[in-house]
Amino acid sequence: MYQVKEAFYTLQGEGAQTGRASVFCRFAGCNLWSGREQDRASAACTFCDTDFVGTQGQNGGRFTTAAALAKHLAAQWPEASGGTPYVVFTGGEPLLQLDEALIEAMHERGFEVAVETNGTLPAPEGIDWLCVSPKGASALALTAGDELKLVYPQPEAPPERFTQLAFRHFFLQPMGTEALGSGSDHLGATLDYCLTHPRWRLSLQTHKITGID
Numbered sequence: 001m002y003q004v005k006e007a008f009y010t011l012q013g014e015g016a017q018t019g020r021a022s023v024f025c026r027f028a029g030c031n032l033w034s035g036r037e038q039d040r041a042s043a044a045c046t047f048c049d050t051d052f053v054g055t056q057g058q059n060g061g062r063f064t065t066a067a068a069l070a071k072h073l074a075a076q077w078p079e080a081s082g083g084t085p086y087v088v089f090t091g092g093e094p095l096l097q098l099d100e101a102l103i104e105a106m107h108e109r110g111f112e113v114a115v116e117t118n119g120t121l122p123a124p125e126g127i128d129w130l131c132v133s134p135k136g137a138s139a140l141a142l143t144a145g146d147e148l149k150l151v152y153p154q155p156e157a158p159p160e161r162f163t164q165l166a167f168r169h170f171f172l173q174p175m176g177t178e179a180l181g182s183g184s185d186h187l188g189a190t191l192d193y194c195l196t197h198p199r200w201r202l203s204l205q206t207h208k209i210t211g212i213d
């Protein structure tokens with residue numbers, strides 16, 4: 001049984017695939033936070049900007065088979081539009097639910113499969129684009145992939161801890177604080193770090209700038 005909070009067609013807002021048309025599948029639930037505000041301060045991940053609780057979002061629901069969920073997601077891609085169909089599995093934490101059967105079902109429908117993960121859980125075979133975004137002191141199970149996208153700053157996860165890992169791209173993404181009720185957006189500190197450490201590139205959450213989903 002797959003539990004999906006929401007699914008929508010948009011442009012990837014972050015990282016090296018920014019601007020690419022994508023079907024997003026946001027799975028419900030996370031292993032680093034319950035999603036309840038009263039638990040935020042004591043969670044392993046404290047700065048989450050996302051509601052991933054339940055299955056009542058747009059195009060959300062419970063799906064009993066990989067085939068049924070794949071059909072539901074493929075239906076969000078515009079017909080006869082050209083380009084390679086692209087699905088981004090996110091959450092919550094997608095690696096609590098994503099399995100080889102669902103990846104295969106998306107491949108059979110012609111999709112490339114991307115994942116946005118906190119990196120604390122092992123990944124199934126067959127992912128085409130793996131983005132790992134480390135969280136605080138949480139240990140990484142995934143130490144290789146396509147991009148490492150670190151939300152900055154995190155006192156318990158300084159960038160230096162990750163540069164030796166086997167990723168093709170290293171991004172710093174300023175911590176957005178809207179969900180946290182603070183005025184500061186950490187953009188200046190992120191710009192400074194990228195300017196003084198050219199290994200790292202800036203990732204902006206462009207969907208928040210443009211107002212797209």
Ligand SMILES: C[S@@+](CC[C@H](N)C(=O)[O-])C[C@H]1O[C@@H](n2cnc3c(N)ncnc32)[C@H](O)[C@@H]1O
Binds near residue numbers: 179
């Ligand atoms: C909501 S998470 C879901 C996927 C997975 N659980 C993870 O943490 O990577 C999607 C992306 O948003 C990033 N993110 C979450 N909260 C953020 C915030 N307040 N500011 C900037 N990026 C944030 C995460 O680091 C991750 O790269």
Ligand SMILES: Nc1nc2[nH]cc(C(=O)O)c2c(=O)[nH]1
Binds near residue numbers: 010012013014050090
């Ligand atoms: N447009 C857009 N791009 C995104 N990239 C990562 C997202 C996520 O929440 O995982 C996200 C999202 O929610 N919307």
Ligand code: SF4
Binds near residue numbers: 030032093135
């Ligand atoms: S690990 Fe990802 S989904 Fe979970 S609380 Fe942190 S940012 Fe949100």
Ligand SMILES: [Mg+2]
Binds near residue numbers: 049050
């Ligand atoms: Mg998001």
